[in-house]
Amino acid sequence: METAYLQSFLLVVECGSMSEAARRLDLTPAAVAQQIRTLERELNAPLLARAGRTVQPTEAGHQLVQRARSVLREVSDIKAFLGSGQAGGELLIGTINTALHSVLPTMLAQFVKTHPNVKVFLQSGNTAALHKAVQQGELDAAVCLHPSFALPKTFDWSLLREEPLVLLAPARLARRDPHELLRTSPLIRYDRALGGGKQADRYLRAAGIVPQERFELSSLLAIAMMVDRGLGVSIVPDIASPLLDGQRIAKIALPLPSEPRRFGILWLRSSARLRLIQGLVESASQ
Secondary structure (H helix, E strand, C coil): CCHHHHHHHHHHHHHCCHHHHHHHHCCCHHHHHHHHHHHHHHHCCCCEEEECCEEEECHHHHHHHHHHHHHHHHHHHHHHHHCCCCCCEEEEEEECHHHHCCHHHHHHHHHHHHCCCEEEEEEECCHHHHHHHHHCCCCCEEEEECCCCCCCCCEEEEEEEEECEEEEEEHHHCCCCHHHHHHHCEEEEECCCCHHHHHHHHHHHHHCCCCEEEEEECCHHHHHHHHHCCCCEEEEECCCCHHHCCCCEEEEECCCCCCCEEEEEEEECCCCCHHHHHHHHHHHCC
16 A cells, blocks of 8 residues: 555545645646545545535545554654664654744754754644643654653653743833732733643732733733733743844743743653654754
């Protein structure tokens, strides 16, 4: 069975269109249709059904989707093992949004200098989802927060950055007392489902502050823009992102001690792409 045909099948399912899949593959729709028919003959089952202007997988097609992904991943792992001395390959990296907007572009810029033929695929998500994806082999590595539990020995971890909590306030309020601002200004809360948001919530409780909540969201960059527009103040990890340049905001140190947010690179020690992962880790230190 041609693995390229499985890739075509998965792309058709993703696009819901034979012609769109053909366009992305730089093939004719007829060529893609022929690949699907070949798969159907080999598997002795219909895989796609037309629904109006789109195509959808049949029951057999749905069953093939997950297995095809596993097969292609296994094939890719075999290539990685056998070609470990070669310069090419691919790397699937998961990332939290904060890293995507701050340290990751710089890391990747360094990484591609030493690994110019490696294809890198990025997938964003929260730390819990990324940890699970690495554990199940769906991702090669993740740039995420350190999990709240002790990592099993099957994992390895490299710290990238520690970010203390700070108060974001409009620049004109830079000299004001941070706790007074938290008591009197509307709060733009960092999502409590995320690690940094939980830390901010613990700080408010420790300080005995009941804020005037106005918004709650998961994007630190959006929070910074809202503070710039005078919509309130926020307790957030002290991120370093060029996208914050030009925002009229002040980062004010908080009076009480708190644990910094720590994020880094997480991967399985037994990964088939360990050589590339180590290259990524080295890129972060350069």
